[in-house]
Amino acid sequence: MGITREHCAGLDAADALASARDRFILPAGVIYLDGNSLGPLAKSVAPRLRQAVEQEWGDGLIRSWNDAGWIDAPRRVARRIAPLIGADADEVIVADSTSVNLFKLLAAALRLKPARRVILTEADNFPTDLYIMQGIADLSGAEVRYAGPEPGALMAALDGDVAVLALTHVNYKSGLIHPMRELSAAAHAAGALALWDLSHSAGSVELDVAQDGADLAAGCGYKYLNGGPGAPAYAYVAKRHQAQLRQPLSGWFGHAQPFAFARDFEPAAGMQRMLSGTPPVLALIALEAALEAFDGIDLAALRRKGRALGDLFIALVDEKLADTAVRVASPRDAVVRGSQVSLSHAQGYAVMQALIARGVIGDFRAPDLMRFGFAPLYLRYVDIFDTVDALAGVLAGGEWMRPEFSARKAAT
Amino acid sequence: MGITREHCAGLDAADALASARDRFILPAGVIYLDGNSLGPLAKSVAPRLRQAVEQEWGDGLIRSWNDAGWIDAPRRVARRIAPLIGADADEVIVADSTSVNLFKLLAAALRLKPARRVILTEADNFPTDLYIMQGIADLSGAEVRYAGPEPGALMAALDGDVAVLALTHVNYKSGLIHPMRELSAAAHAAGALALWDLSHSAGSVELDVAQDGADLAAGCGYKYLNGGPGAPAYAYVAKRHQAQLRQPLSGWFGHAQPFAFARDFEPAAGMQRMLSGTPPVLALIALEAALEAFDGIDLAALRRKGRALGDLFIALVDEKLADTAVRVASPRDAVVRGSQVSLSHAQGYAVMQALIARGVIGDFRAPDLMRFGFAPLYLRYVDIFDTVDALAGVLAGGEWMRPEFSARKAAT
Numbered sequence: 001m002g003i004t005r006e007h008c009a010g011l012d013a014a015d016a017l018a019s020a021r022d023r024f025i026l027p028a029g030v031i032y033l034d035g036n037s038l039g040p041l042a043k044s045v046a047p048r049l050r051q052a053v054e055q056e057w058g059d060g061l062i063r064s065w066n067d068a069g070w071i072d073a074p075r076r077v078a079r080r081i082a083p084l085i086g087a088d089a090d091e092v093i094v095a096d097s098t099s100v101n102l103f104k105l106l107a108a109a110l111r112l113k114p115a116r117r118v119i120l121t122e123a124d125n126f127p128t129d130l131y132i133m134q135g136i137a138d139l140s141g142a143e144v145r146y147a148g149p150e151p152g153a154l155m156a157a158l159d160g161d162v163a164v165l166a167l168t169h170v171n172y173k174s175g176l177i178h179p180m181r182e183l184s185a186a187a188h189a190a191g192a193l194a195l196w197d198l199s200h201s202a203g204s205v206e207l208d209v210a211q212d213g214a215d216l217a218a219g220c221g222y223k224y225l226n227g228g229p230g231a232p233a234y235a236y237v238a239k240r241h242q243a244q245l246r247q248p249l250s251g252w253f254g255h256a257q258p259f260a261f262a263r264d265f266e267p268a269a270g271m272q273r274m275l276s277g278t279p280p281v282l283a284l285i286a287l288e289a290a291l292e293a294f295d296g297i298d299l300a301a302l303r304r305k306g307r308a309l310g311d312l313f314i315a316l317v318d319e320k321l322a323d324t325a326v327r328v329a330s331p332r333d334a335v336v337r338g339s340q341v342s343l344s345h346a347q348g349y350a351v352m353q354a355l356i357a358r359g360v361i362g363d364f365r366a367p368d369l370m371r372f373g374f375a376p377l378y379l380r381y382v383d384i385f386d387t388v389d390a391l392a393g394v395l396a397g398g399e400w401m402r403p404e405f406s407a408r409k410a411a412t
Numbered sequence: 413m414g415i416t417r418e419h420c421a422g423l424d425a426a427d428a429l430a431s432a433r434d435r436f437i438l439p440a441g442v443i444y445l446d447g448n449s450l451g452p453l454a455k456s457v458a459p460r461l462r463q464a465v466e467q468e469w470g471d472g473l474i475r476s477w478n479d480a481g482w483i484d485a486p487r488r489v490a491r492r493i494a495p496l497i498g499a500d501a502d503e504v505i506v507a508d509s510t511s512v513n514l515f516k517l518l519a520a521a522l523r524l525k526p527a528r529r530v531i532l533t534e535a536d537n538f539p540t541d542l543y544i545m546q547g548i549a550d551l552s553g554a555e556v557r558y559a560g561p562e563p564g565a566l567m568a569a570l571d572g573d574v575a576v577l578a579l580t581h582v583n584y585k586s587g588l589i590h591p592m593r594e595l596s597a598a599a600h601a602a603g604a605l606a607l608w609d610l611s612h613s614a615g616s617v618e619l620d621v622a623q624d625g626a627d628l629a630a631g632c633g634y635k636y637l638n639g640g641p642g643a644p645a646y647a648y649v650a651k652r653h654q655a656q657l658r659q660p661l662s663g664w665f666g667h668a669q670p671f672a673f674a675r676d677f678e679p680a681a682g683m684q685r686m687l688s689g690t691p692p693v694l695a696l697i698a699l700e701a702a703l704e705a706f707d708g709i710d711l712a713a714l715r716r717k718g719r720a721l722g723d724l725f726i727a728l729v730d731e732k733l734a735d736t737a738v739r740v741a742s743p744r745d746a747v748v749r750g751s752q753v754s755l756s757h758a759q760g761y762a763v764m765q766a767l768i769a770r771g772v773i774g775d776f777r778a779p780d781l782m783r784f785g786f787a788p789l790y791l792r793y794v795d796i797f798d799t800v801d802a803l804a805g806v807l808a809g810g811e812w813m814r815p816e817f818s819a820r821k822a823a824t
Contacts, residue, residue: 027471034474041470046462053461053698057640059439060455062446062773066821097689099663100512107551123675128664128689135662139519140551146675222690228469229482229693250547251511252540258484261585261778263535263558265543276508277540278634281641282697286465341432361474366673409478 002319005384008312011381014303016298017305021378023293024226031383031390033362036172036200036340036373039290048289052282074253074275074283080291081225081234084299085198085217086208091236092220093271094284096249098199098233101218102132103168104247104274109193109216110142111166111246116163116192117141122148126172129197130389133166151179151186158190164216165192169207170200170338173365175310175330177205177338184213193241199223203294204339204375206303212332215241224339224375227287233273242270250278302376307334309374309384310341316388317343324395329369339376342369354394355398360387414668414731415797420724422791428651428710429717433790435493435705436638443795443802448752448785451638451702460701462496464694485696486665487686492703493637493646496711497610497629498620503648505683506633506696508661510611510645513630514544514578516659516686517647521576521605521628523658528575528604529553534560541609545578563591563598570602576628577604581619582612582750585777587742589617589750596625610648611635615706616751616787620716627653636738636751636787639699647686654682663688705789714788719746721786721796722753728800729755736807740784741781754781765804765817772799 012018025041026032032040056068065071078092085092095101106119119133123146133144147157149171158165165187167178184194193215201207203224209217215238221231237245246267252258253275256266267273311334317326329344331337345351345368352364362372372387394400424430437453438444468480477483490504497504507513518531518623531545535558545556561570561583570577577599581589587732591800596606608626613619615636621629625671627650633643649657660677664670665687679685723746729738741756743749764776774784784799806812 025466025470030473032473038469038474038477040473041465046465046470049465049694050458050462053453053458053640054437055448058437058458061439061452062775063445063768064641065450096508096512097663099665099689100508100661103661103688126664127667127670127673127675130675131662131664131667132688134677135660138658139660164621220690222782226799228465229476230695232692233689246550248547248551249512249515250543251509252538252543253511255539255543258539261539263539263542265546276544277511277516277645278632278642280509280644280692280695282461282698283642283692286694304414328705356475363474366671394598 003316003380005385008381008385011404012211015305017376018360018380019300019327020297021380024378026378029104029359031126031167031360031387032370033139033360033374033387035375036223037363038222038229039224039375040378042226042290042293044285044289044292045228049282049286052285057129057204070281073281073288074156074279077284077288077291078234078271081202084202084207084294085209085219085236087236089240091239092234093274094232094234094287095275095279096233098197098218098220099132100249101233101235102129102197104249105195105216106133106136106166108245108247109195110140112193112241112244116161118143118145118161118163120145120154120157120162120165121167122146122154124149124171124173126197129166129168130245136356137260145168146180149176151183154183155186158186158192160191162190162192164195166195168200170205173199173369174342175338175340177336180212180214200338206299209236210238214238221287225287226293228290231287232280232283237271237274242267245273247274249276253278254410267322272386297377305376306339306374308335309335309376309379309381310339311380312384313341313372313374315386316385321395326395336363340371342371344368345370347400349408350405351394351400354400354402355390357405358390358394360390415728417794417797420793420797427717428791429713429788430527432705432709433792436538436790438790441771443772443799444500445772445784445799447638447787448635448783449775450634450641451636451787452790454702454705456636456701456704457640457698458477459668461694461698462695481593482693485693485700487644489696489700489703490646490683492700493614495633496614496619496706497648498622499648500651502682503651504646505686506644506646506699507687507691508645510609510630510632511540511544511815512661513645513647514609516661517607517628517630518545518548518578520657520659521607522552524605524653524656525575528573530555530557530573530575532557532559532569532574532577532581534566536561536583536585538580538609538611541578541580561588563595566595567598570598570604572603574602574604576607578607580609580612582617584612585751585781587752587755589748592626600625607776612750616714616718618711621648622650626650633699637699638702638705640695640702643699644692644695649683649686651758657685659686661688665690709789716787718751721744721788721791721793722746722751724793724796725753725784725800728797732800732804735809738807749813752783752785754783756780757782759812761820762817763806763812766812766814767802769817770802770806772802
């Protein structure tokens with residue numbers, strides 16, 4: 001007698017976070033396990049955005065920069081993100097994309113360590129992190145060094161040439177969590193800075209950038225933070241580095257007095273110097289409204305639920321899919337696993353398409369990984385049961401072999 | 413007997429572009445002369461954005477990257493902007509902010525001219541252009557040289573060290589138009605590239621970047637293009653430079669195969685390599701809908717109307733404000749004037765605040781300029797009459813001296 005749906009329903013009934021699901025609009029007939037790629041629409045977003053468009057922009061026009069507080073939006077939204085990553089409000093700003101913020105932070109890090117020219121990372125880092133490192137290396141004469149992913153291998157590569165150790169906290173494919181505190185400490189011991197990409201962590205995994213020694217960090221607004229497709233990203237700079245920090249995308253919103261229209265750039269105090277061009281107001285407001293879904297949420301309980309959802313998924317896979325070609329490709333130990341589990345299958349793309357056709361939405365990462373994200377804010381234990389049940393059905397019946405499931409789409 | 417309101421109403425009755433005003437939502441009791449800073453809300457925007465939020469994001473979730481065409485939005489919106497600047501569709505892409513795009517283009521220009529290290533510009537360029545130049549100079553060892561603003565002075569400064577001449581086509585304060593064709597040709601004759609910021613031109617001034625020899629260009633989505641506060645910007649690269657172009661903000665959306673998740677960056681073909689991070693989908697869709705307001709508009713007629721509105725404004729100022737301290741601070745020759753006229757007044761800030769209190773919205777630029785933007789797509793000749801009438805009233809009655817008009821706001 002294995003795990004039953006009734007057992008899962010019992011877990012939902014006892015779940016103190018269960019009511020947070022009501023803060024989202026989730027389409028009927030869909031189990032959404034891709035919130036680690038694009039979070040769903042919170043109920044607070046559409047009305048707030050309509051107000052911003054119709055009243056603030058439509059009626060207020062240019063006056064809304066002051067009267068509706070648009071000018072403060074990058075800092076205001078940052079105040080909502082700061083507690084999710086363990087930062088103080090004045091250590092975070094919302095701006096641009098994760099890629100652009102990584103560029104700013106890497107350039108700033110190289111400048112803080114002028115005698116050193118190496119960016120150390122792991123080859124399995126998220127591609128945009130790698131590409132941005134390569135872009136800045138190409139521009140500035142820095143070098144990208146690859147090591148790891150094991151902490152020991154990364155630590156061994158931390159020599160006197162390394163200016164910054166730059167890693168994504170939760171690996172986007174495997175879900176493996178890098179030990180932030182140990183690796184930051186090792187970077188510091190080697191005289192380097194530690195830069196963390198929190199895109200696959202914030203909103204699902206407990207983070208304490210201050211206690212864990214992060215010097216710099218960036219992250220995405222559209223995954224677990226549910227800010228909408230291409231939502232603005234955020235940047236974190238520990239207070240101890242802010243006064244020295246210079247970033248080269250020094251646009252007018254990063255100026256000490258943007259509306260003085262002076263000829264020479266003078267960086268604003270604090271995190272505002274991380275801004276570049278005019279902030280994307282409508283997108284900031286959508287993200288701000290989305291973040292209300294975290295109001296009053298116990299982050300430790302959220303993390304516990306995320307782990308429990310992943311553990312349940314793996315237990316169900318072990319029980320129901322033991323005879324299939326599916327293998328668990330994420331850590332089995334929830335302590336070192338983000339809120340996602342990947343399964344490998346040689347025909348993973350087609351299997352995932354067949355699952356999606358059944359309304360169970362995860363995604364696929366080459367060469368063979370089916371990714372299932374378990375956003376603890378809106379997922380139920382019964383969703384996990386139903387997912388593995390659907391996967392068993394897709395595999396048992398050979399449903400995934402239908403020709404329509406093998407044609408690749410541009411993006412997932 | 414001077415210019416009468418009836419005369420202006422007659423001009424409106426004869427205006428072939430008059431009906432385009434119906435494409436916008438303009439608040440009652442407001443004359444909006446700040447569309448050169450933030451364009452108003454087109455009627456097409458709110459319904460389209462609501463659909464994108466509620467159906468595409470809410471129901472479609474991650475599937476909308478393919479099914480709703482989000483993945484193509486940067487190129488699709490670019491196809492609407494290309495004819496407004498005289499470019500081919502495959503020479504434009506929409507991404508990031510103007511500041512960030514300027515950084516990419518300046519870095520690319522310096523790389524295309526590796527033996528040269530000077531960025532030549534005018535000290536009165538829009539500040540974010542200057543700050544971004546200073547940022548990249550600081551990072552890469554390039555030098556920013558200031559000359560002009562007269563074309564002759566700029567040309568004289570074009571020596572063999574200049575990699576790129578980087579100018580804003582229409583000066584944000586005076587409205588003066590730089591001669592793009594002559595200056596681009598001079599840059600080429602000196603072995604340099606010509607980069608143009610079109611933020612204060614596109615959508616109000618005829619542009620032909622191809623014929624006028626622009627190598628690179630960038631521009632803003634939220635001024636005359638009416639894309640909303642902080643709307644995405646665009647970048648232009650002449651086809652002849654695209655294959656060689658490398659820009660350092662090489663994020664995953666600029667990769668030849670973003671969803672192959674390869675370790676090493678390989679630039680996408682054509683303009684897609686100008687992309688960096690995940691595109692801001694909701695903001696792109698708002699801009700796309702706003703650009704529908706240009707459907708079927710004769711751009712030559714639009715430019716003629718813009719000139720006529722400015723000429724009318726200056727004639728009315730000459731007639732009605734001759735006895736005041738107000739002076740015309742823009743070119744009187746409409747051929748070299750963008751769709752804006754600035755008036756100087758020592759107490760310009762307070763005068764503008766008093767005007768705004770009467771519902772006539774322009775803006776102020778230090779030290780003493782009141783800016784009036786004449787977006788020809790939605791303004792009427794009677795609006796110009798009423799504006800000067802209101803200004804005469806504000807000045808004659810000493811209305812601007814009221815204390816509430818002198819307190820500075822954070823932004824305008």
